[in-house]
Amino acid sequence: MELTLTGVGTRLGGRWVLDGIDATPPAGHLTGLLGPNGAGKTTLLRLIAGLLTPECGAVLVADRSADPAGAVASGTGGTTARPVDSLTRRARARRIALLEQESTSAVPLTVREVVALGRIPYRTLWGADSDDGAVDRALGHANAAHLADRPWSQLSGGEQQRVHIARALAQEPELLLLDEPTNHLDVSAQLSLLAFVRDLGTTSVAALHDLNLAAAFCEHVLVLSAGRLAAAGHPRDVLRPELVREVYGVDCDVLTHPRTGRPVIAFAEPLPTTAPGVPR
Numbered sequence: 001m002e003l004t005l006t007g008v009g010t011r012l013g014g015r016w017v018l019d020g021i022d023a024t025p026p027a028g029h030l031t032g033l034l035g036p037n038g039a040g041k042t043t044l045l046r047l048i049a050g051l052l053t054p055e056c057g058a059v060l061v062a063d064r065s066a067d068p069a070g071a072v073a074s075g076t077g078g079t080t081a082r083p084v085d086s087l088t089r090r091a092r093a094r095r096i097a098l099l100e101q102e103s104t105s106a107v108p109l110t111v112r113e114v115v116a117l118g119r120i121p122y123r124t125l126w127g128a129d130s131d132d133g134a135v136d137r138a139l140g141h142a143n144a145a146h147l148a149d150r151p152w153s154q155l156s157g158g159e160q161q162r163v164h165i166a167r168a169l170a171q172e173p174e175l176l177l178l179d180e181p182t183n184h185l186d187v188s189a190q191l192s193l194l195a196f197v198r199d200l201g202t203t204s205v206a207a208l209h210d211l212n213l214a215a216a217f218c219e220h221v222l223v224l225s226a227g228r229l230a231a232a233g234h235p236r237d238v239l240r241p242e243l244v245r246e247v248y249g250v251d252c253d254v255l256t257h258p259r260t261g262r263p264v265i266a267f268a269e270p271l272p273t274t275a276p277g278v279p280r
Ligand SMILES: Nc1ncnc2c1ncn2[C@@H]1O[C@H](COP(=O)(O)OP(=O)(O)OP(=O)(O)O)[C@@H](O)[C@H]1O
Pocket: 012, 013, 017, 035, 036, 037, 038, 039, 040, 041, 042, 043, 044
């Protein structure tokens, strides 16, 4: 799925929290959405998912489907683009998966039942899943197959996170949106999750706090600062010491990974005048 953001802005609680966001995350690749606490990452993911409607600008999605009805703009190569919030709820549920930051489920379900929630948009009128292998595949990809029959409420934070990831994968979306997906995961699970998403071939956008994970796995990064886009591009071009200093108020050196050639950010000290997390 192709995704284009043009001049996207919105207010929450009467305050502009995003403004003038223009971005084109590359189709079929993983884009990292970066920025300090409160920069607007979650809000932008919710706008992209169509859960919020922008007050200005538009979030456009495009594919090569044969039905251009309602399309408002032409994309490249015969694609048609339309505002994401013009898709029906069912179409959005089939095509876009959003893994929210602190997803919780108070209901007494097993892990398999939680993951099967991701299949609801594919159920027939009689409640049958059109692909009864999808839940098991998703559990396997999220390294959660061994948890399938456990009660959801008894899992550790990292295990619950894997199950939420499995639920998003079970949707088999064309656009995968992940809000801090590595939260609670151990280092091995963080690396395997991002490598898996990178290799999916699905257009994916993941809000990440770990700049080194973004540098290692993302094809493209968008850096938000106080609701505006501070930089966009390949991590090698964007994650420079000046940018990290300007956006995060932290001194660092950027090295080159001896095996992958990717940037590695070696942090030094926070700059003395910076209050952590406060957009400047
Ligand atoms: N419902 C709301 N009403 C008013 N303001 C809100 C609401 N939700 C978020 N905000 C504000 O919008 C701004 C952006 O919040 P958002 O959650 O998008 O940031 P974020 O980059 O995801 O932060 P974090 O890294 O801490 O998760 C913040 O200043 C936040 O306080």
